[in-house]
Amino acid sequence: MNAFDTTARGVYLITVTPFTDSGALDLASTDRMVDFCLERGVTGLTILGIMGEATKLTADEAQAFTRQVVQRVRGRVPVVVGVSSPGFAAMGELTRAVMDLGASGVMVAPPSTVRTDDQIAAYFDMVNETLGPVPWCLQDHPVATGVQMSPAVMLRILKQSPRCVMVKHEDWPGLAKLAALRAASDKGEVGRVSILTGNGGGLFLPEELSRGADGAMTGFAWPEMMVDVVAAHCRGDVERAHDLFDAYLPLARYEQQAGIGLAVRKHLLHSRGAIASPFVRKPGPRLSERDVADIARLVRRQDKRLAELV
Template structure:
């Protein structure tokens, strides 16, 4: 269910956030135009898979390839299709504070329940702290730090993250800087209960993230029902079951999360599963070739799944 309640503070909302938030791709038609119909089928699929929430316009969502008008259309469509059944969180990335605040306020006005914000480029810790603090003060919904230095080129120290939790009004991070286990532990130790961590990185380290204290994951793995099952087993105290599920599907998780072509692999998977109509990605972006598609399909089959199957798999 949608967790927004009149009078509920942003810290209360973050305190309830856990599980699997799928980083959704932005569907395009074969001609590169927005495919709003596929947003509807993508949302329906994610909810059927049991995800806790949807995260849109992140790096996987090709936000940097959209016009402002398209960005508004995408947020509106996802929020409408979610219909309050699950929260929608929106990515924010801008060159400065004013642009980030503008994006965050638009997301809030359109019904988003949180924003996850990339850091500013080439900024000091003091500047980053000011940036995130001002962003948090500018909106009523929670602000989540998006820590992904491999894509953003900016590292956010554990000390800065912890200070933002204690003093900056920012209580959650989507943490994607290896070695993930060590950084999660350091953040949680320094933050003294003021910061909650979501993992990412395709789910490659999901089990270890949970064991280190992460409350869930925000990633775009195109078999979200697998991640949902791992989290459910772990949350129920079935550590051996969670590990067995993770180990069984790790070859697929690893293969899909390949640098440069991960987005193309995910869109291909969603198209083959009947979730979106086209695997189109906008330039710049690397496509997969026929041999790579066969490799992906072979990996899917090796873990006991099929891209011909429609609907959600029952993961046991």
């Protein structure tokens, strides 16, 4: 199995959870989706995140989905599982279950109940106790959690968390924070961890790479965009990275609309053959005819621009 550790780089794609048209968990489509992602060069998969509709799954479904993903991946890339929970009993139970199934590690975000730096740090002390030897990713996503973590408190957490191997950076705007975290590790103030970015399907990916990110951990119906942008940037071809990114930007932006973003992503993944149904479980959005027309236009324009960049 590829290691999930502080050297992680590339693209850890946040996956959707496929359902049938009737809303049942679709394990056959799960296999198709995994193959689709791996064929496009991702270096890891992250499941049971916010865009994976984790809160809409039963405990049995979450484990069944994890099992299917891990079995289909067959150790080719790390599989990271979101286990965030205000309660440590639930977090510990899910962590033990997914690690027994073969997951590479887990991801944890702070609950909305913590506010001060001391409260945040104390919460992650308890995360360390709960997870024990399991490698984990610190998710900084204040738009979803309502918790603002300053660079100072994040560095405090990292110093106290020897098994935290990655930061998922999703603050927005957050380029200065990302740069501060990387500068601290470069100076030896804290051990180096992998920093993958998750802002809005990669809406700031080229700039984040220039500030010290090691890659992306987010979702987009064209994962090859992030794979190719990261690869170009890593080989020093920054202008090529920006040109590729610009070609996908209008569709990536459209996919990030509050309210309908997940429906857009599933519609596109369905159109690309990655999943059999675009179904989103309730409560969830539905696309209008105008939405679908917008998407079709953006895809045509994206295809045209990409052909010009070959």
